[in-house]
Each structure stands twice: as C-alpha cells, then as structure tokens.
Amino acid sequence: MTGADIVLEAVGEPNRRRLLELLHLHQESTVSELVDASGLNQPQVSKHLKVLATAMLVAVRADGRHRHYRLDGTGLQVAHDWFASFEDVWQSRFDTLDELVSTQPNPIPAEEQLP
Amino acid sequence: MTGADIVLEAVGEPNRRRLLELLHLHQESTVSELVDASGLNQPQVSKHLKVLATAMLVAVRADGRHRHYRLDGTGLQVAHDWFASFEDVWQSRFDTLDELVSTQPNPIPAEEQLP
DNA sequence: ACTATATATTCCTCGCTGGGAATGCAATAC
C-alpha cells in the first residue's frame, strides 16, 4: 500500500490545495507568508501544513523562529502516478472505434481469413 | 476555473477511489456488479457514483433496467493535469544541489570572483 | 530579566458528509 490514500485525502481539501499552489509559486514560504497570502488565520495554516507534511506533500526547514515550508515531490508524485495509471482511459479517445478495431484483427486483407 | 475542485474532492473519498479502480479493471460495470465487488450496499454505491458522475469521472449507459458505468477520461485527465503542473518539483531531484549551483554561477573557476 | 514575534497545539463547536434503512420508480418477468 503506497501512501496514496493519505495523499489524496489531504489534497481533497480546497485550502490545502491553495497552500500547495502558493508554495509552488514561491519556492519557500514561512507560515506567516502563507497566512498573508491565503487569507486563512495562523492556526489553520499550521494545521493544514501538518496534514500536508504527514502526507509528504511539504517539507520543513527550521531557521530560528521561522519555519520555511517547501513542496515535497514525494507525495506529489504518488498522487500523480495514481492518476497516471488511468492514462489509458483518455489516451484512447476513439472509444467505440477501438472496440471495433480490437475485435477485427486484419481490417484490410480480410479475405485471407476466409476458407 | 476548471472543475479540478469538484474532481479532487470527489476522489478524496476512499470508497470512490475503489469504485474507480474497479471500473478500471472491468471496462463497464452495472451497479449490482459494483455492489458485489466493493462490498458496499446498493444505495451507497449509487450515491458515490452520482458524485463521480457530476465530477465527470464516470459516464453512464442506460440499458433496460440496467445502468452500465464506465470511466470518463474527462475528470481523470483534469486531476492528472493538476498534479502534472507540479512535475518540476520532483523532476529536479537534486534539491539542495540546485540551490548551490544557482547561487554560484561559475563553480570551477572560483578564483575569478575574488579581488 | 521582560517583551515581542513566530509557530504549534489544544479545546470547543458546528456543519457537512458518509452510512444505514426504508421508500420510490422503472423495466422486465410472470
């Protein structure tokens, strides 16, 4: 079991996605900067960041009384790979056409199959 | 605004992810088949499928009193693209190294910077 | 020492949502 459950449940929350997007713009951000940028108050930002950290979506770097948060590729890649496993669903956009082709092995020289 | 919010919130639920994975194995499934395969009871499956349908993650095909559900690439691709926009985060795996390089333009001939 | 700043944590509350049971509603079977 990959941590996909924890990751996708963490990303299910809108404000947490906003924090991820903010962290994507500015490489690193302190909690205060995220508070100003997100409009949330400080306790909520800290709590959301905690959830994101346990999902390995963000990483922390302590610096004095500041804590610099940055994105962590680990969790992000887990989520990305989970959706990537469904790529075949939309990459075959010829839904009904594909079924037709796969059931008819040789479309052009069809006479060869006849006795 | 893309429907990413609706999609990612729909996928945040574990049982809904199970339904998506089940639909990925069997190309199409009726509600009864999903009930048997998932262990959930019928009303829950119907409700979860409704959420997935409004997120354009599944599509329905009516056939008599049966309803065949299949994956819909629309919502899946939206979610995939949202995570793909973060690809740069994990594709540069040399996190600390990158910082070093970007702050020191000429790594080898360092003496040139000295007075 | 005291004060102020930065962040985390606790407590409480409230709204939302998933789960369960019952019901509604078509469509097939008899």
Next chain:
DNA sequence: GTATTGCATTCCCAGCGAGGAATATATAGT
C-alpha cells in the same frame, strides 16, 4: 394485471473534520 428485479432517492443519525479562540512553546530583541 401482479410480482420482481435494478437502481435512485429520501430520511435520519453519528462521526469526522474544518474553523475559531485561547493557550503553549520557543526564539529573538531589548
């Protein structure tokens, strides 16, 4: 026609989780 099957919908309830206020903790500044 009635009965039955397949699915959707409604109702209610319990629990979880996000939000807010207050508090705790630590570090820097004076």
